[in-house]
Amino acid sequence: AQSVTQLGSHVSVSEGALVLLRCNYSSSVPPYLFWYVQYPNQGLQLLLKYTTGATLVKGINGFEAEFKKSETSFHLTKPSAHMSDAAEYFCAVRPGRAGGGNKLTFGTGTQLKVEL
Amino acid sequence: EAQVTQNPRYLITVTGKKLTVTCSQNMNHEYMSWYRQDPGLGLRQIYYSMNVEVTDKGDVPEGYKVSRKEKRNFPLILESPSPNQTSLYFCASSFRGESEAFFGQGTRLTVV
Numbered sequence: 389a390q391s392v393t394q395l396g397s398h399v400s401v402s403e404g405a406l407v408l409l410r411c412n413y414s415s416s417v418p419p420y421l422f423w424y425v426q427y428p429n430q431g432l433q434l435l436l437k438y439t440t441g442a443t444l445v446k447g448i449n450g451f452e453a454e455f456k457k458s459e460t461s462f463h464l465t466k467p468s469a470h471m472s473d474a475a476e477y478f479c480a481v482r483p484g485r486a487g488g489g490n491k492l493t494f495g496t497g498t499q500l501k502v503e504l
Numbered sequence: 505e506a507q508v509t510q511n512p513r514y515l516i517t518v519t520g521k522k523l524t525v526t527c528s529q530n531m532n533h534e535y536m537s538w539y540r541q542d543p544g545l546g547l548r549q550i551y552y553s554m555n556v557e558v559t560d561k562g563d564v565p566e567g568y569k570v571s572r573k574e575k576r577n578f579p580l581i582l583e584s585p586s587p588n589q590t591s592l593y594f595c596a597s598s599f600r601g602e603s604e605a606f607f608g609q610g611t612r613l614t615v616v
Binding site for chain 2: 394397422424429430431432433434437478490491492493494495496497
């Protein structure tokens with residue numbers, strides 16, 4: 389079984405400030421972890437993913453996330469927020485081992501607001 | 505261009521009138537799935553398919569049907585829609601393993 393918890397359904401930051409969106413997961417097998425972004429009236433777009441190897445992964449639009457196994461976390465960060473970052477962000481987990489299934493389980497999402 | 509295409513994008517229907525939402529992908533992906541998105545609940549999986557003629561229930565399958573007769577297509581069928589199926593629906597596809605899921609643009613369904 390697997391699950392994802394995103395702390396904070398709404399996060400507000402000032403333009404130029406650090407963005408930190410929190411994600412904790414549980415998984416009975418080593419996980420694959422994903423962050424997706426959803427802009428209004430659009431589908432989900434992949435920001436970044438962790439599968440194996442380096443635990444700090446970089447994605448599009450200046451975002452990055454660090455896989456911390458000991459904390460079961462995969463928090464998303466960006467050093468300096470831009471107005472165009474305003475969107476909803478979803479963390480997701482999938483079993484990372486053959487035979488573990490292919491199901492992608494999502495968190496409930498975090499709405500990011502960027503203020504001038 | 506690699507993509508997942510859903511139709512229609514918007515649909516308003518009445519209770520009990522059967523409807524189908526189509527989903528097609530051009531990436532030769534084995535794995536396809538349907539999700540519904542509701543405020544505060546994130547995306548919940550309705551049904552998924554590991555390959556042609558192989559489908560299984562997700563977390564919220566009640567009131568829905570699917571079929572996978574061809575690798576590229578995975579339609580979602582609501583035999584008798586009810587107002588509690590008013591939602592935003594997404595189709596997604598992927599390879600197995602490390603590949604991420606690719607999503608369609610979504611279908612906003614309203615059942616009155």
